Amino acid sequence: MSALSRLWFSLAVTIALAVALTFLILPILAIFLDTGPAALIDSLGEETARDALLLSLETTAIALAIIIVVGTPAAYFLASRRFRGRALLTTLIELPLVLPPAAAGIALLAALGPNGIFGAELDALGITLPLETAGVVVALVFVASPFYLRQAQASFAAVDPTIVDASRTLGASEAHTFARILVPTALPGLATGGALALGRALGEFGATLMFAGALQGVTQTVPLAIFDRFARDFDAALALSAVLVAISAAILLATKLLDGPDSLTRAAR
């Protein structure tokens, strides 16, 4: 390659990167720059905003707890057992990752709604999900759990199998080995999976809206509140968005730090 064409190529990739960065970062900056910080904080004092924030935190926390408690052993099963149809099962579990949120909402209604497949059974048990906070949790678990399951399965599979064998020969049962050896050694990966699921749950919109509705204080989480307000009160919508962006950025930063404290600063090899 001649010096001139090398220069052209360098210039081209630099411009491409600049365009991509501007496009990705400008809207995020705009959330914070469009209105002053004072106005942002003011509009967060409103009751509807507070309700939405509290509801989001509550439902996300419950959903994450369910995902971790059920997902961790389930992921271990998938990572440690060899059986027919394992690959198929793994793919099925990952399906909600690519499912359009609106379709996920419809799917949940078809399964668990009043006229759904299990509607009568849930009704007999006195459980109603649509238009209830529990419905939000169900929607969050449905869309967010694959993020955790996939990452947790990979983390368990990456644990050196001989340390698992060593634990067994040292007198530990499989359950003890799981709790004392597997979970601690896979912990950075599990935490990353948890953070990804948390981020996905926090921003969940479509499935929640379709399945649980948008009742203030009951099912109206922050993303739904942003949608509800943006036509009436753009500043208020911006304020809530800013909060979500801040939390999401914090989660992203946390996962990077879990990857290694210097993963943000070190130069790529």
Added chain:
Amino acid sequence: MLRAEIETTLGELELELELAVEAGECLALAGPSGAGKSSVLRAIAGLLRPARGRISCNGETWLDTGGRINFAPERRRCGYLFQEYALFPHLSAWENVAYPLKEVPRRERRAKAVALLGRFGLAERADAAPRSLSGGERQRVALARALARRPGVLLLDEPLSALDARTRAAATREVAQVLRDLDVPAILVTHDFTEAAQLGDRVGIIDAGRIVQEGSASELASTPGSAFVADFSGAVVLEGQAHSGAGGLTIVALDGGGEVASSDIGAGRVGVSVHPWEITIETVTGEHPPSSALNRLPGVVTTITTIGNRVRLGINAGQPLVAEVTAASVEGLELAVGSPVVASWKAAATRLVAL
């Protein structure tokens, strides 16, 4: 007493063998990689379930596929030293050693673990993380951990192969000491016949899932049952005391009498290793011609074993020695059991190994 009969298919390999090891005895299974050595240990420890088999230790049946007995690994009390040591990366050295000490009250575990580490000279490294330990230190932590639960059987998977040559000598002494002190059956697997000869009371040569020959290391080398055993049981090991000699050579005074020179550096107690095919045999007829072979040991032929066109000669030269010559040489020299011979070989073909 450990008894095991194992029969199973692992991919291409058909494992089918039977073994018995007395308390205080070490059986060394030596063979090339892929011969099924580690699988034998895994089956005994309960990490691999053979299709058919019976395993019992000190009268307790651990596995009987016919009687549907199959103890979980945690119930078998095997002290298992893994090839790469398998230390728990998230636990410190002492926590690794304390891991199996479940019956010891929590408050006393640290003291007990540090005491065990102290036996291997590692008390000061008790709080170190495994990744900050050297290869030799890792091996000793893993040994201390494997012994912590007072195992009924000791299983050693290539205990020295992950170490560099410098550390290997000290580690060999360490493992040999553990084997001497411990009054339980021990099985060691290795791809290195010299290691098997050094550490095993008995050596079993394993090939393609079967034990093809079993006996003392010198028996295997002098009377190999097949070409495979002959090739594999290459080096014979003589024991002696080393001191430095003229011309930068090391002189070893052999235990059974006689001296040999080696171009390797060594001091104190050493093993002298030489390949049978490096050894020249002369009959004792008087003056020997000038030769570059510095090492000359007189002896008497004890066994003659023909393998194809080669012949293995077992020679009593104070210690058992093995030479490999052609059938034509045996005929030409009119060798027979009882013939007095001189075995000679070059100092440059003489390796020193740690004892």
